[in-house]
Amino acid sequence: MSSISFDSSLDPILSRRAAIQKIAASSIARRKVYSKVAISVCLLCLVVALIPLVAIITYVAAKGIPAWNADFFTQVTKPEGIPNGGVWNAIVGSLIIDGIAVAASVPFGILGGLFLAESDGPAAAAVRFSADILTGVPSITIGIFGYIVWVKTVGSYSGFAGAFAIAIIMLPVIMRAAETAIRGVPVTLREAGLSLGARRSTVARRVVLPAALPGLLTGVLLAVARGAGETAPLLFTIFGNQFFQANPTKAMEALPQAIYTYSSQPYNDLIQIAWGAALLLMVVILVLNVGSRLMAARLRRERR
């Protein structure tokens, strides 16, 4: 095409290259400023968004830490005026109620999410829509629902009724998280399974669900964090119990319930316990959130 040596001003490509490089170099300062400004704005928004979070955490910690002593974790609640009260009954109650709720909602949630991810039909659209609506239903409504469907029918307040209400809160969260996780599994993996003569259900069970596991775990833990903090659904279903009660067919205590009850009492030692319980709940939810992320990240790393 062209000769070995040439005058750069005559070669259109070389002259254009020079022009472009000049513009790029002269605009780099401006572009750097833009980029700095954009990053600063992002950082600023981040900080503003973090302020309430940090404020709440430090405030609750400051108020709650003084309540944390041996009695707090080992004693049941005492009536006002009697010292050495704790929330042991509420801790056990929360564990049992949330445990039952998880056991009940995980299978429905994950299988429902699988259906949503694998099916594009009108049924899936309807279920997805309902799940989204359910996520947005005020939790007190779900408490009343639990009261009518369970407490009224069975005839008594119970841990099971509370677990029922909490499971309804968790269900849509798990379902949508599971759908997202399952959709994230590359289509090529699914096709590889099908091309080996596997049925869709086999591919789902042996290929898709295992590949989606990190996302599923995150979804479940986030749902637990969400459910463990709910108060309104419990108020109408477990009633609350000052005594130790590990039988879920009976009225029980739970951490959110304890916070609600004690914080509305006019006694400082009970309010103190409420702060301690609030801090405990917050720490548990924080640990669940952070833990789910770490676990998912680790699973993803291990699989590479």
Added chain:
Amino acid sequence: MTEPLTTPAHIAQSIGLTTEEVFVGHHAGAAKAMRLENVTVTFGGRAAVRGVTFDAYQREVTALIGPSGSGKTTLLRALNRMHDTVRSAAVTGTVMLGDTDVYGRSTDPTLLRSRVGMVFQRPNPFPTMSIYENAVAGLRFNGVRKKSLLDEAAESSLVAAALWDSVRDRLKVHASTLSGGEQQRLCIARALAVEPEVLLMDEPTSALDPIATKRIEELIGELKDRVTIIIVTHNMQQAMRVSDRCAFLLMGEDRTGELIEFNSTSKLFSEPDDPRTLDYINGRFG
């Protein structure tokens, strides 16, 4: 083994040139577009490719070949600092683009990348942009606003990518309406529009059919005068067809890629210096 009397080595001897000069037809002072010296890339402390030294000459196509996992992509991405975005990655050694130290303190990666373009394995035109906007995207990113310069660069790069005739009437339609081969040529045009000095291509035809592949290979030959090309390819026929020089990478015992041989393509494929190269091109491993 009886050697034929007309091997390049014999010819070289008889006319007083080095073997390399016979093969490449190169005068000794050929300009170097990029120089790699002892380049090592590590991910989280583990070396993926180690101690690579070679030069890419202007107006030539340099091919990187080697088995899967030998670090071709890793090495290529080190040349325009794409590893900057990978947190665990670290590059040591020296990469020079002309007089510019690619990893020098005062080198801005953004400006550097406008001088060292890249074409990826899968065509990746920006899906929300028209063909024209795709072609001039790099210029806009680099602050070019003058319409005449944009238009001129768009046409020139689309012509160079052998796409102009088929898209000149529909520059405003979305790039996603093009076929795979056309999309890849659009990506080449997009890279060329910035008029980079070096164009890095990572298996640019591996997602294309033979006809589209052939067109891109022809294109590479035509682009040589405009831009120095460094291309990764799995296909040895392709390396023979398009490249002037060839770097052969192979991973050793510790699974770290190393440069086994760097030679003119014709020499590397006819009488390589290293027995491992011969094994590889004869399909004995990899």
